[in-house]
Amino acid sequence: MAVLQMVLLLCAGSSLAEEFFSPTVNIIAELEKLKSMNERIQKLEETLAKVLNENEALKTTVQDSQNKLESFQKENEAKKVAFSAGLLESGTGNTGPISTAKILVYKKVFSNIGGAYDSNTGVFTAPMKGAYYFRFKGHSHGGTTMAVSLLKNGQTQCSLHAWKPASNGNASNGIVLTLETGDQISTRLWQNTWVYDDPASYTSFGGFLIFPL
Template identity: 90%
Template sequence: MAVLQMVLLLCAGSSLAEDIFPPTVNIIAELEKLKNMDERIQKLEETLAKVLSENEALKTTVQDSQNKLESFQKENGAKKVAFSAGLLESGTGHTGPINTPKILVYKKVFSNIGGAYDANTGVFTAPVKGVYYFRFYGHSHGGTTMAVSLLKNGETQCSAFAWKPTSNGNASNGVVLTLETGDQISTRLWANTWVYDDPESYTSFGGFLIFPL
């Protein structure tokens, strides 16, 4: 009886399969195709995930390279620091004497590479830590003393001095300084002294970065 039931079920299953699938369809082969297609889709998904991951890594690398380039350009730009200026922008005349020290403001700017010198204040501000060279010149006419000091953050570093010259007096000085970013350099006329300038720019101030640290 059990054998008969099994035979009947097989016949019924065969009849049902024939109703669903055409006689020419190989179910096993179709299932194998579906399996192969699923494997290919899975591989494609894995490949896509790998490509997306590599793309993110590439974007990170490009961004890092761009940041390094910008940093290099900024650092390289900061290395280009130099300025030179005469005291009077135009005309002729003396500055001083007055009874208090006075910061000299050099208005006739010949060059200001890096923009570290401020022609409104006469102050140079170090844009980068490094070793700098500064030089300044003073000129005066007879009878009055000329004395100018170079200051670092308000402290005297060196001076140029001419004591009551009988005709014309000239003096200059220079110094190499190690500066931190933001350190300020200026020149100051002593109290009761004067300096002279004209279109020849006898009184001047300049400096440049020798190398960064």
């Protein structure tokens, strides 16, 4: 029995050896295939890494573009500055005559783009440095002088005037001013004068940013 087992083992080993060293199995060729496959895998890994890096760079570029767009939109919105207002919010009547000059507060706001005009104080505050245009109009009834000045930081820039008109008096004026951020514009009624207003808004004040500087 032992002899038979030994013979069988020898036969099996011989068969395996013949199969391994068979001319049909080209070990060198198979190794070359494995090497080529490894090289292709390595190239794929390098390509994938490159794509991932490019994707991250693209994300950064897109984010930068979005940030610049948002900044441009905010800057563009900040450049939109314009307002227009009538003196009386409702009703009819004269303002003045008074013994001391006073700032006119225009309550009937038609537009206030950018929110730079304050209808509680009658003062426009420049939100940015730039060239601005302002205009103001006044109306009065006969017998009493009408006079209004436009002020920049409390200093007279230009005025309108109607000296004791026989019936109705109308006047208007306008000016282009270079303002710094925070400069304030208002109109002031002279002492011992008056203005009239009604729902037609004969007495009004307005202005807008022409361009930033």
